[in-house]
Amino acid sequence: MTRTPEIAILGGGIGGLAAAAFLRRTGLPSTIYEQASELREIGAGLVMAPNVARLLRRLGVLEELAHHVVRLEIGWEFRRWQDGTVLSAENLAEACERLYGEHTYTARRSDLLAALRKSVPDDSVRLGKRCVAVIENGDRPALRFDDGEVAEADIVIGADGIHSVVRRVIADSIEATYSGLCAFRTLVPAEHAPEIARRNAHTLWLGPGHHLVHYPISAGKLINLVAIAPAGDYSVESWTARASIEEFLAEFDGWDPRLLDLIRAAETPGRWALLDRTPLRHWSRGPVTLLGDAAHPMFPFFGQGAAQAVEDAAVLAQCLAAQPDDPVNALQNYESLRIPRTTRLQEVSHGRSRINHLPDGPEQQARDKAFSDSDPLVDSAWIYEYDADTVPPFHIDTVAR
Numbered sequence: 001m002t003r004t005p006e007i008a009i010l011g012g013g014i015g016g017l018a019a020a021a022f023l024r025r026t027g028l029p030s031t032i033y034e035q036a037s038e039l040r041e042i043g044a045g046l047v048m049a050p051n052v053a054r055l056l057r058r059l060g061v062l063e064e065l066a067h068h069v070v071r072l073e074i075g076w077e078f079r080r081w082q083d084g085t086v087l088s089a090e091n092l093a094e095a096c097e098r099l100y101g102e103h104t105y106t107a108r109r110s111d112l113l114a115a116l117r118k119s120v121p122d123d124s125v126r127l128g129k130r131c132v133a134v135i136e137n138g139d140r141p142a143l144r145f146d147d148g149e150v151a152e153a154d155i156v157i158g159a160d161g162i163h164s165v166v167r168r169v170i171a172d173s174i175e176a177t178y179s180g181l182c183a184f185r186t187l188v189p190a191e192h193a194p195e196i197a198r199r200n201a202h203t204l205w206l207g208p209g210h211h212l213v214h215y216p217i218s219a220g221k222l223i224n225l226v227a228i229a230p231a232g233d234y235s236v237e238s239w240t241a242r243a244s245i246e247e248f249l250a251e252f253d254g255w256d257p258r259l260l261d262l263i264r265a266a267e268t269p270g271r272w273a274l275l276d277r278t279p280l281r282h283w284s285r286g287p288v289t290l291l292g293d294a295a296h297p298m299f300p301f302f303g304q305g306a307a308q309a310v311e312d313a314a315v316l317a318q319c320l321a322a323q324p325d326d327p328v329n330a331l332q333n334y335e336s337l338r339i340p341r342t343t344r345l346q347e348v349s350h351g352r353s354r355i356n357h358l359p360d361g362p363e364q365q366a367r368d369k370a371f372s373d374s375d376p377l378v379d380s381a382w383i384y385e386y387d388a389d390t391v392p393p394f395h396i397d398t399v400a401r
Ligand SMILES: Cc1cc2nc3c(=O)[nH]c(=O)nc-3n(C[C@H](O)[C@H](O)[C@H](O)COP(=O)(O)OP(=O)(O)OC[C@H]3O[C@@H](n4cnc5c(N)ncnc54)[C@H](O)[C@@H]3O)c2cc1C
Pocket: 010, 011, 012, 013, 014, 015, 016, 033, 034, 035, 036, 043, 045, 046, 047, 048, 129, 130, 131, 132, 159, 160, 161, 162, 163, 164, 165, 183, 185, 226, 272, 291, 292, 293, 294, 300, 303, 304, 305, 306, 307, 308, 309
């Protein structure tokens, strides 16, 4: 192939937009097809650890977000459910940049999406395009949309999230099993939140069968609140499903009263059943590949799902730019560079679902002691020091645009 390859990205979420932005940085144009009629994020907030912050900085996205993010001063602050006893905490203000050359930030997902949107040309995003099938035409795959349009390309990137259509051509089926857990997700206006939640801190409260996480976003105007609880017979895996404050409160009955005040002040929560999926061994088939949640859905316990989608995007762009004439080989390189890391993250995130939720007793006391003796910021160096721009063996010069 001597011409520039035509690249179709399915999905205009964080992963799809990041892919388009990184491809553009290497001089490769692409077209995003997104089912929604406008680009918007329903989920609330997310933590941007150094491994993703450094990539977003290089795209100019962090600068674009400067007035919307919060730079965390305290991270991985583990507290006991009943009374808030601190089990361990990291001084991010002091240690994060020294260890990893970058800070940890929090952002509202819609702000991140809007900033990423600015890094790709307007006419490269096609909205209202719901893909119903991927057609494997040898080296010219195509996307079929529900309005009848068929879009051919040289390369198809499935960034279409947890219920990916593209994944169906890569893996016959991916087992989604009941995990027994669900996530409540909501926002709290900071002026109504208790003082403990208004600090520049990423705080995790651990209790029997449950845990709860909060941190400020949107320049401190909002508090992001995510709580994991038993799912019962609830099995809806969706950003739009709702729960009530009463249901949320009932799950945390008896917990520290400051948390109950925080929940009472919250907006109507979303409720998301966490389904378990085993890691895929392959992400690509010919010129069709996967990225982000479509490739490696993971439990949110390390706050790395979106970060891994952005890392995928950076590595994929480097691989395609290095071998534009041989996309099939480039995609093989991409998946072999990425699968070991995302598989490890899927596995450690999975493991946390038991550790975080131990009932009070000797095992919980041993866990709390291990937390107080440990240094999560250093223990997770393999996550935070990873620089997706320098991972490929064939480091390339990027084209400034
Ligand atoms: C409770 C919870 C907390 C989390 N916290 C964090 C955190 O702190 N930090 C972090 O990094 N990650 C976090 N994550 C994970 C993160 O939200 C996801 O990993 C991330 O959103 C994945 O991005 P994506 O672009 O791959 O998929 P998505 O965000 O799901 O985007 C997929 C896009 O594809 C579109 N699409 C889907 N199907 C089609 C179709 N057929 N045709 C056309 N378009 C289609 C969708 O409309 C959507 O726009 C959390 C997740 C959960 C559940």
